[in-house]
Amino acid sequence: xxxxxxxxxxxxxxxxxxxxxxxxxxxxxxxxxxxxxxxxxxxxxxxxxxxxxxxxxxxxxxxxxxxxxxxxxxxxxxxxxxxxxxxxxxxxxxxxxxxxxxxxxxxxxxxxxxxxxxxxxxxxxxxxxxxxxxxxxxxxxxxxxxxxxxxxxxxxxxxxxxxxxxxxxxxxxxxxxxxxxxxxxxxxxxxxxxxxxxxxxxxxxxxxxxxxxxxxxxxxxxxxxxxxxxxxxxxxxxxxxxxxxxxxxxxxxxxxxxxxxxxxxxxxxxxxxxxxxxxxxxxxxxxxxxxxxxxxxxxxxxxxxxxxxxxxxxxxxxxxxxxxxxxxxxxxxxxxxxxxxxxxxxxxxxxxxxxxxxxxxxxxxxxxxxxxxxxxxxxxxxxxxxxxxxxxxxxxxxxxxxxxxxxxxxxxxxxxxxxxxxxxxxxxxxxxxxxxxxxxxxxxxxxxxxxxxxxxxxxxx
Numbered sequence: 001x002x003x004x005x006x007x008x009x010x011x012x013x014x015x016x017x018x019x020x021x022x023x024x025x026x027x028x029x030x031x032x033x034x035x036x037x038x039x040x041x042x043x044x045x046x047x048x049x050x051x052x053x054x055x056x057x058x059x060x061x062x063x064x065x066x067x068x069x070x071x072x073x074x075x076x077x078x079x080x081x082x083x084x085x086x087x088x089x090x091x092x093x094x095x096x097x098x099x100x101x102x103x104x105x106x107x108x109x110x111x112x113x114x115x116x117x118x119x120x121x122x123x124x125x126x127x128x129x130x131x132x133x134x135x136x137x138x139x140x141x142x143x144x145x146x147x148x149x150x151x152x153x154x155x156x157x158x159x160x161x162x163x164x165x166x167x168x169x170x171x172x173x174x175x176x177x178x179x180x181x182x183x184x185x186x187x188x189x190x191x192x193x194x195x196x197x198x199x200x201x202x203x204x205x206x207x208x209x210x211x212x213x214x215x216x217x218x219x220x221x222x223x224x225x226x227x228x229x230x231x232x233x234x235x236x237x238x239x240x241x242x243x244x245x246x247x248x249x250x251x252x253x254x255x256x257x258x259x260x261x262x263x264x265x266x267x268x269x270x271x272x273x274x275x276x277x278x279x280x281x282x283x284x285x286x287x288x289x290x291x292x293x294x295x296x297x298x299x300x301x302x303x304x305x306x307x308x309x310x311x312x313x314x315x316x317x318x319x320x321x322x323x324x325x326x327x328x329x330x331x332x333x334x335x336x337x338x339x340x341x342x343x344x345x346x347x348x349x350x351x352x353x354x355x356x357x358x359x360x361x362x363x364x365x366x367x368x369x370x371x372x373x374x375x376x377x378x379x380x381x382x383x384x385x386x387x388x389x390x391x392x393x394x395x396x397x398x399x400x401x402x403x404x405x406x407x408x409x410x411x412x413x414x415x416x417x418x419x420x421x422x423x424x425x426x427x428x429x430x431x432x433x434x435x436x437x438x439x440x441x442x443x444x445x446x447x448x449x450x451x452x453x454x455x456x457x458x459x460x461x
Contacts, residue, residue, distance in 0.1 A: 002027045270283065287344050
């Protein structure tokens, strides 16, 4: 026996005949046996004799084995059946009507050579369409229940994780508070005034549009391809402002200089020095600030607060003009920048460039205002001797001026001018531009002394 289903499409008078997967051969054998015994009246409910039984699982699929034209139940080709099915324009929400029946072959004669076989057991009853829909609905409900269960477990894990995160934040905050040092200053009027000067000095630097720290300066002989520069500078941008040292809090605002790996924090009583996680202290009277200015060939864009003092070319000739052999020879501005050299007795040596030279001079003046009122490192006040008589001061100054210029007491005015010009040729900043910053600093200080001596002797007539 082969279970057969027929899906009836009333709108196009068509039945689609299906048999379970794996029973197609049995169905075809049964149909062939019925056609061969057409002289006998075959019953659709006869038992199969001499054919292998067809047993399939309940969840086996179905295979289309033919199409019938209703109501005559005449065979229809697959092409014609497809055309009829394509002509259906109305979509129904309910499944099509399914009719179930059985197809069997006639019994064989008693004289047949084929040995009789035992009557096969009828196959397991296949589920009806309603049962299949109910099973699908049950699967959907099971999936929904599984999703809800998974969501529940996720939420169950999320809330403990949030609790652990909050606990971690609380522990971190508590540890940070334990590791934080709190400084409380009570400043008198004099100390407050000096501290205000320190903040004003750093404020001048913070108002500069650009700050750089000079890491290295090397002499170059290829001035033609370096816009006429005699030395090359390696610099990095730095900043000035207000910030507290790491793990330190104070009841007063703290000015700071961030110079890459080096940081200065200007506390009321000491300058805190931080480099690579190591702290150090610098006394205010131990930090020396030497200001100056420089002419810098700027190829990275001129800051808004800088002064352009000259122009040069990317490729220059020996007369300072453009080298016509280069097509991309562009004009480059020469800018006046401020220079600050920070030194101390403990080996500190930091060179800074400021985009505004006046701001660097203002910083140095504020710093110089701190020195007369500062104490020595041992805590004792600087003692000043009574001033010498004016005649002695004038005589000593003239003697020092003549010694500086290298002239005698009877030297004429022309000899004094000639000695002054000779020394200027030796110590002028342009003459030492290619040397190390330490030599530039010495030359600059010597030029100040030479100019002062010349002005003093020139005033004597």
